[in-house]
Amino acid sequence: MEISQAEIRFAAQAEQASAASAEMMGSDVLLHSLVAEGVKHIWGYPGGAVLYIYDAIYRMCQAQPDAIEHILVRHEQAAVHAADGYARATGEVGVALVTSGPGLTNAVTGLATAYMDSIPMVVISGQVPAPLIGQDAFQECDAVGITRPVVKHNFLVQSVEEIPMIVKKAFHIARTGRPGPVVIDLPKDISCKKVLYTGHPETCEMRSYNPVRKGHTGQIRKALQYLLAAKRPYIYIGGGVILGNATGEVRALAEQLGYPVTSTLMGLGAFPASDPKFVGMLGMHGTVEANNAMQECDVLIAIGARFDDRVIGNVKHFTQRERKIIHIDVDPSVISKRVKVQVPIVGDCKDVLTEMLNMLGETQERPDAEALKAWWATIEGWRSTRCLDYDRDNQEVIKPQFVVETLWNMTKGDDVYITSDVGQHQMWAAQYYRFDEPRRWINSGGLGTMGVGIPYAMGIKRAKPQSEVFCITGEGSVQMCIQELSTCKQYETPIIICALNNRYLGMVRQWQQIEYSSRYSHTYMESLPNFVKLAEAYGHVGMLIERPQDVEGALREARRLKDRTVFLDFRTDPTENVFPMVQAGKGITEMLLGPDDL
Numbered sequence: 001m002e003i004s005q006a007e008i009r010f011a012a013q014a015e016q017a018s019a020a021s022a023e024m025m026g027s028d029v030l031l032h033s034l035v036a037e038g039v040k041h042i043w044g045y046p047g048g049a050v051l052y053i054y055d056a057i058y059r060m061c062q063a064q065p066d067a068i069e070h071i072l073v074r075h076e077q078a079a080v081h082a083a084d085g086y087a088r089a090t091g092e093v094g095v096a097l098v099t100s101g102p103g104l105t106n107a108v109t110g111l112a113t114a115y116m117d118s119i120p121m122v123v124i125s126g127q128v129p130a131p132l133i134g135q136d137a138f139q140e141c142d143a144v145g146i147t148r149p150v151v152k153h154n155f156l157v158q159s160v161e162e163i164p165m166i167v168k169k170a171f172h173i174a175r176t177g178r179p180g181p182v183v184i185d186l187p188k189d190i191s192c193k194k195v196l197y198t199g200h201p202e203t204c205e206m207r208s209y210n211p212v213r214k215g216h217t218g219q220i221r222k223a224l225q226y227l228l229a230a231k232r233p234y235i236y237i238g239g240g241v242i243l244g245n246a247t248g249e250v251r252a253l254a255e256q257l258g259y260p261v262t263s264t265l266m267g268l269g270a271f272p273a274s275d276p277k278f279v280g281m282l283g284m285h286g287t288v289e290a291n292n293a294m295q296e297c298d299v300l301i302a303i304g305a306r307f308d309d310r311v312i313g314n315v316k317h318f319t320q321r322e323r324k325i326i327h328i329d330v331d332p333s334v335i336s337k338r339v340k341v342q343v344p345i346v347g348d349c350k351d352v353l354t355e356m357l358n359m360l361g362e363t364q365e366r367p368d369a370e371a372l373k374a375w376w377a378t379i380e381g382w383r384s385t386r387c388l389d390y391d392r393d394n395q396e397v398i399k400p401q402f403v404v405e406t407l408w409n410m411t412k413g414d415d416v417y418i419t420s421d422v423g424q425h426q427m428w429a430a431q432y433y434r435f436d437e438p439r440r441w442i443n444s445g446g447l448g449t450m451g452v453g454i455p456y457a458m459g460i461k462r463a464k465p466q467s468e469v470f471c472i473t474g475e476g477s478v479q480m481c482i483q484e485l486s487t488c489k490q491y492e493t494p495i496i497i498c499a500l501n502n503r504y505l506g507m508v509r510q511w512q513q514i515e516y517s518s519r520y521s522h523t524y525m526e527s528l529p530n531f532v533k534l535a536e537a538y539g540h541v542g543m544l545i546e547r548p549q550d551v552e553g554a555l556r557e558a559r560r561l562k563d564r565t566v567f568l569d570f571r572t573d574p575t576e577n578v579f580p581m582v583q584a585g586k587g588i589t590e591m592l593l594g595p596d597d598l
Contacts, residue, residue, distance in 0.1 A: 240304020
C-alpha cells in the first residue's frame with residue numbers, strides 16, 4: 001500500500017510539473033487554478049453537481065497532501081462563514097464550495113454577510129449540466145440571478161477552456177478595490193470535460209473594472225490644510241482601514257497631529273484602544289465622548305467608513321452642525337451617499353494616507369496647540385461621565401460585561417482572536433474587550449448575522465492554529481450553527497465558546513422593553529438545551545458557570561485545555577441592557593445612558 005501511495009504521489013507531481021501540456025478535466029483545472037492563487041483551505045459540503053470536483057480533491061489530496069485542505073462542514077452557510085472568518089483574520093481570499101440548488105441557497109446568507117462587510121471571498125457553486133439549465137432540473141436554481149444582489153460579481157462558466165481565466169478574474173475582483181465575495185457557478189458537465197491545460201494566467205485585464213488606488217493629490221493637500229486649521233478636529237475610522245492594511249498610517253497621522261480618534265464597530269483594533277487618543281467606539285452603542293465629539297467637531301476626516309445609520313443616527317440631526325468633512329474611500333459610491341462631504345478623496349486608504357503623511361512631513365505648519373488643548377479638555381469632560389461603568393461589585397449574579405472584561409484582563413497582549421455572534425453580547429464584546437491590533441475582532445457588522453461566531457472561529461483557528469480563538473455568543477445565536485461543533489471535533493479545531501446565556505433574545509428584549517412598553521413577544525428562550533451535555537455529546541468539554549466568583553477560574557481552566565473545544569455556559573443577568581444606546585430615529589447625542597433614562 002505504501003508503494004502504491006508513493007507511486008500516486010509521484011505521478012501527480014509529475015503531472016503538476018508538466019501541467020503546461022497536460023490534458024485535464026475541468027474539475028482538475030479548477031483545483032490547479034485555486035492552488036495557483038495560493039488557496040490552502042476550502043470549506044464545503046458535497047452534492048451531485050460537484051462530485052467531479054470532490055473526486056479531483058480526493059485525487060489531489062492523495063497525491064499531494066499539503067497542496068490543499070478541504071474541511072467538511074455540516075451546513076453550507078457555515079462553509080461560507082468559515083471562509084469569511086479566515087479572510088477577515090488573514091486578509092487573504094476565503095474559499096467555499098457548495099453544490100447546486102439548496103447548497104447555493106444555503107450559502108446566500110454567508111455571501112450577503114461578506115458582501116455587507118466587504119470581505120474577499122470566492123464561492124464555487126455546482127450547477128446542473130448546461131443543457132438542463134432552465135429546464136427545472138433536479139436541484140437547479142438560478143445561482144447567478146439569486147446571488148447578483150449580494151456579491152461583487154458572479155460568473156457562469158460556459159466552457160471548460162474559460163476556467164483558468166475566470167478563476168483569475170474572480171480572485172482579482174475579490175481582493176482589489178473594495179473587496180467582496182465572487183461566485184463561480186460551474187455546470188457539472190463542464191467540470192468533467194477535458195481540455196489541454198496550459199497553466200494559470202499570470203495577469204488579467206478587465207476593461208470595465210479598474211479600481212482607483214491613488215488619490216487626487218490636490219484633494220489630499222486640501223484635506224491636510226483643513227486638518228491643520230481645525231480647532232476641533234476628529235479622526236473617524238472604519239473597517240476600510242483594516243481591509244486596506246492602513247492601520248500603521250492612521251496611527252502615524254494621529255500621533256503626529258495629536259487628534260482624537262474614534263472607530264466604527266468594524267474598525268476596532270485599527271487604532272489601539274489603550275491609546276489615550278482613542279475615545280471609544282461611536283454610534284448606536286458608542287461612548288458619550290465618541291458621539292459628542294462626532295457631533296461637535298469642526299473638521300472630520302472619515303477614513304474607510306461610510307456614515308451608516310448605526311454610526312450617525314438621524315442624518316438631519318447630524319447635519320445640524322456645520323463642519324468640514326473629508327472622506328477617504330476606495331469605493332466612490334459611498335462618498336456623499338448619506339452625508340455631503342467637502343473633500344472627497346477616492347483611493348486606497350493606505351496610499352492616500354501615505355501621501356498625506358509625506359505632505360505633513362514637508363510642511364512646517366502644525367495644529368493650533370491652544371485650540372487643541374481646549375478641545376481635549378472638552379472631550380475629557382465627556383469622558384468623565386464613565387458611561388461604560390456597571391455594577392462590578394455584584395456578587396449575586398454574573399454581569400455579562402464582567403465576563404468580557406475578565407477575559408480581556410486575562411488575555412490582553414496575548415495572541416488572541418475574538419469572534420462574536422450578533423446581539424447584546426456582540427456590543428458588550430465591542431465595548432469591554434479593548435482591541436489594540438487589527439484583524440483580532442471578527443464579527444458581522446453590516447448584515448448582523450446570527451450564527452457566525454462558531455464558523456468564524458473555525459476558519460480563524462485553521463489559519464492560525466497556534467493562536468487562541470474565543471467565540472463570544474449568546475444562547476440564541478449559538479444554536480443557529482451549533483452543528484459545527486461536529487466539524488470542530490472532526491478536524492481537531494479547538495476553540496473556546498463563551499455563551500452569555502441570559503435566556504432571552506437579549507437585544508430584541510431590550511428594544512421591547514424600551515420601545516414596546518415591556519411587551520416581551522417571543523423573546524424568552526424556553527426549552528434551552530443543556531449546553532454542557534450537548535458539548536459533551538459532540539466530544540467536547542462543557543462547563544456551567546453561575547456565580548461571578550467562578551468566572552475567572554472557568555476561563556483559566558478553558559485556556560489550560562489547549563487541545564479541546566470548551567463550551568462555557570455563563571448564566572448572566574437577564575435584565576441587563578446595553579448602554580449607552582441611541583434609539584432608532586434619534587441623533588447620536590440623544591443617548592440613553594442607563595436604567596434611569598428609561
